[in-house]
Amino acid sequence: MLLNDGKEFSSASNKHFALQLKSIDSKNKYIKKNGKNYLKLNFETSRLGYLLRTPPAYGIIALYDVKSETIYYEYAEEIYNQLVDFHQGKSWMLNKTVTIYIDKMNVLNNASAKEIY
Numbered sequence: 001m002l003l004n005d006g007k008e009f010s011s012a013s014n015k016h017f018a019l020q021l022k023s024i025d026s027k028n029k030y031i032k033k034n035g036k037n038y039l040k041l042n043f044e045t046s047r048l049g050y051l052l053r054t055p056p057a058y059g060i061i062a063l064y065d066v067k068s069e070t071i072y073y074e075y076a077e078e079i080y081n082q083l084v085d086f087h088q089g090k091s092w093m094l095n096k097t098v099t100i101y102i103d104k105m106n107v108l109n110n111a112s113a114k115e116i117y
Contacts, residue, residue: 018059038101051076
């Protein structure tokens, strides 16, 4: 159940998307790049491929930080674009795993859930 200002949010849109949920203990998982704080995670390339092939919308990677009890998220398409930019192409797709970064500003809360859904 989603809440908005303490009231149940029930405006279902019938949209669906794939979601990959991971959890981490935040110790040594944060990194600062270009003045922003990110969570760092090794992620299976095949799972990212699945999230990118799931219509009608690309999937989302959600990362639960056990220590802070916070869920961070990023769209699979954004992670794909970051990887292509960083590796200057698609060579990373040949690897079994890749390192992905999720911006710590992307916190899953009532407001962001409404934007996603």
